[in-house]
Amino acid sequence: DAGVTQSPTHLIKTRGQHVTLRCSPISGHKSVSWYQQVLGQGPQFIFQYYEKEERGRGNFPDRFSARQFPNYSSELNVNALLLGDSALYLCASSPGQGSYGYTFGSGTRLTVV
Amino acid sequence: GQQLNQSPQSMFIQEGEDVSMNCTSSSIFNTWLWYKQDPGEGPVLLIALYKAGELTSNGRLTAQFGITRKDSFLNISASIPSDVGIYFCAGHWGGGADGLTFGKGTHLIIQP
Numbered sequence: 006d007a008g009v010t011q012s013p014t015h016l017i018k019t020r021g022q023h024v025t026l027r028c029s030p031i032s033g034h035k036s037v038s039w040y041q042q043v044l045g046q047g048p049q050f051i052f053q054y055y056e057k058e059e060r061g062r063g064n065f066p067d068r069f070s071a072r073q074f075p076n077y078s079s080e081l082n083v084n085a086l087l088l089g090d091s092a093l094y095l096c097a098s099s100p101g102q103g104s105y106g107y108t109f110g111s112g113t114r115l116t117v118v
Numbered sequence: 119g120q121q122l123n124q125s126p127q128s129m130f131i132q133e134g135e136d137v138s139m140n141c142t143s144s145s146i147f148n149t150w151l152w153y154k155q156d157p158g159e160g161p162v163l164l165i166a167l168y169k170a171g172e173l174t175s176n177g178r179l180t181a182q183f184g185i186t187r188k189d190s191f192l193n194i195s196a197s198i199p200s201d202v203g204i205y206f207c208a209g210h211w212g213g214g215a216d217g218l219t220f221g222k223g224t225h226l227i228i229q230p
Contacts, residue, residue: 009160009180038217047121047206048161050217077213095160109153109160 007031009098009110017116018086026081026113030098034091036060037079038107039071048095054079055101083115091117120145123219124207134230138193141207141229146187149210152179153216156203164205165192194226202228 010029018024029096030037036055050063054073068084077098083090095116097107123142131137139185141150149168155162165176165201167190174181182195190207204225 040217045222047124047220047222048218049121050219053217063217066211073140097160106166109162111158111160 009096009108009109011025011094011096013113014111015114015116017118019118020086020088022086023082023084024115026083026096026115028079028081028096028098028110030077030079030096031108034098034100034108035077036049036080036099037073037099038097038099039081040097040109041065041077042093042095042112044092051081056088076095086117091115120200120219122207122209122219122221124171124224127222127226128225128227130227130229131197133197135197137197137201137226138204139205140189141209141221142189143209143219144188145209145211147209147219148184148212149188150181150190151208151210152181152190152192153206153208153220154203155206155223161206166188199225199228202226 039051039054042048051065052071053061057073058068059078071081073079093112095112097109099107145155149165154162154164165174165181170187171185172183178195204223206223207221210218
């Protein structure tokens with residue numbers, strides 16, 4: 006069975022640009038969460054989506070947005086990129102909102118220059 | 119954002135030695151999780167703890183959920199080369215909507 010898949014794996018963008026990252030959860034998982042991992046740090050929670058609705062949001066600016074589609078895949082969008090947005094962006098899926106058995110993807114490495 | 123206090127930051131050990139690391143928080147959590155992350159990969163769940171005082175094992179790994187609900191530890195017995203990596207603790211308050219709060223990680227290095 007396929008795990009959590011994220012695309013692209015690597016991305017280089019220029020300051021001020023916009024980026025869209027994509028995530029496909031494990032089949033049957035209805036909850037998707039997004040995390041930002043800066044080098045040398047633990048992941049930081051950005052969003053959780055369950056049944057296509059935002060259920061939780063971390064302490065990130067409004068430049069960050071996300072959505073979940075009917076097939077439970079998800080997109081993370083970041084506008085007006087800053088150098089500090091350079092990080093590994095991780096997607097995690099779980100069967101339900103109250104389930105903590107999160108399975109993480111390998112992430113998208115975003116570099117902003 | 120908040121991160122849990124995880125120690126030590128790094129450990130240099132000999133193969134076969136036991137390893138111990140811990141995690142503390144100023145806030146209580148209802149769930150504690152331990153993850154391992156290899157280079158270029160996402161974190162992989164090792165052990166999940168759901169009840170204060172709970173002691174859970176997974177092979178050579180043992181973890182405990184502190185009685186105060188503000189701490190947890192992870193032990194690895196008889197370390198082997200594939201144990202190398204970064205270990206993260208993570209706490210969750212509950213309700214499913216607030217995400218996981220992670221520590222900064224313990225980098226485990228095994229010397230030959």
